[in-house]
Amino acid sequence: MHSSVSSNGVLMVRRQSVNDPSVLLRLPTVSVLVMHLNLCFFPDVEFFPFDEQVCTLVFGSWTYNENEIKLEFVQAELVDVSEYSASSIWDVIDVPASLVNKRSRIEFQVRIRRKTLFYTVVLIIPTVLMAFLSMAVFFLPTDSGEKITLTISVLLSIVVFLLLVSKILPPTSSTIPLMAKYLLLTFVLNVITILVTVIIINVYFRGPRTHRMPHWVRVVFLQYLPKLVCMKRPKSASERSAVRSGMAQLPGVGQFTLSPSAHHPLCPSADDRTATIRNTTLNETSAYYPLSTDALRAIDAIEYITEHLKRDEQHKSFRDDWKYVAMIIDRLLLYVFFGITVGGTCGILFSAPHVFQRIDQQEMLDRLKEKYDTASNIP
Secondary structure (H helix, E strand, O other): OEEEEOOOOEEEEEEOOOOOOOEEEEEEOOOOOOOOOOOOOOOOOOOOOOOEEEEEEEEEEOOOOOOOOOOOOOOOOEOOOOOOOOOOOEEEEEOEEEEEOOOOEEEEEEEEEEOOHHHHHHHHHHHHHHHHHHHHHHOOOHHHOOHHHHHHHHHHHHHHHHHHHHHHOOOOOOOOOHHHHHHHHHHHHHHHHHHHHHHHHHHHOOOOOOOOOOHHHHHHHHHHHHHHOOOOOOOOHHHHHHHHOOOOOOOOOOOOOOOHHHOOOOOOOOHHHHHHHHOOOHHHHHHHOOOOHHHHHHHHHHHHHHHHHHHHHHHHHHHHHHHHHHHHHHHHHHHHHHHHHHHHHHHHHOOOOOOOOOOOHHHHHHHHHHHHHHHHHOO
């Protein structure tokens, strides 16, 4: 706001506002000017919604220079806030005043801080919950078929919150708001989650007929990484059955001796037939017991079934290896994304200078009034 003096001794004050760009007031030279100002300023939204703004009002003269006019405060170098009505959006922090440019101009500063309760409940808490919800995809079993559905749903929710923030904040490219940074981080992490989820699903459904597991994959993902991510692979059904049906070696079993005392008196000893038994071979024995055609066919069928079962068991083992690799990747990415999400949340949201400071507006106004009254009483 600046003033000029005409030749007829009338002080003309020109006020610029948003609604009425030029209003000319004709006032006596010595007067008290009271007017309602429509202020327009560009806030610094770097730490939104934990931002603090400074609105500066400058009063000076266009007619006289700094050598021709000297301004001074009538009472105190402060703004009287006795008539101020508390706002539900902003908290007044301080209202200092000062004389600048060789006392030819006077500046009033109004320092205000945004109330964060509304934005914390409506914007910050849902965004943080969505950031951690996107990690739940690594807990979801791949067989359920809902991994991609969950990640896409979270991605759409983040886009809605991005649009909400863009409508709340003024369009400026000078800085990126704090909340927009966090939403952008969550958005990027969710997009990466979708990509790695597609890869995990691809690995999970691999089989021996289409993919052969490399040796380094088997060593890294089946031997070393399970210990790193605290996972233990359960035993297969064949291994458990082998343990249950294990055979124990008993002493003396399989050892046979020929002794005359071991035979009944009416039964002849087998000593005289030992040589005959030793000279008898398996081929000679089998020649006395030929197999029928049906028996041979049954043996071939049993061999075919056995081979088929072995092949199926081997293929199932290969598929289980790929599924276990996918589970290892899921658990590893869960730890990685959890660390990135926690670090990003603390690093971005807690970087604001006034996150944990709470202001009692009435107490602050009482303090400013007391400060103004004290300065006004000083002669």
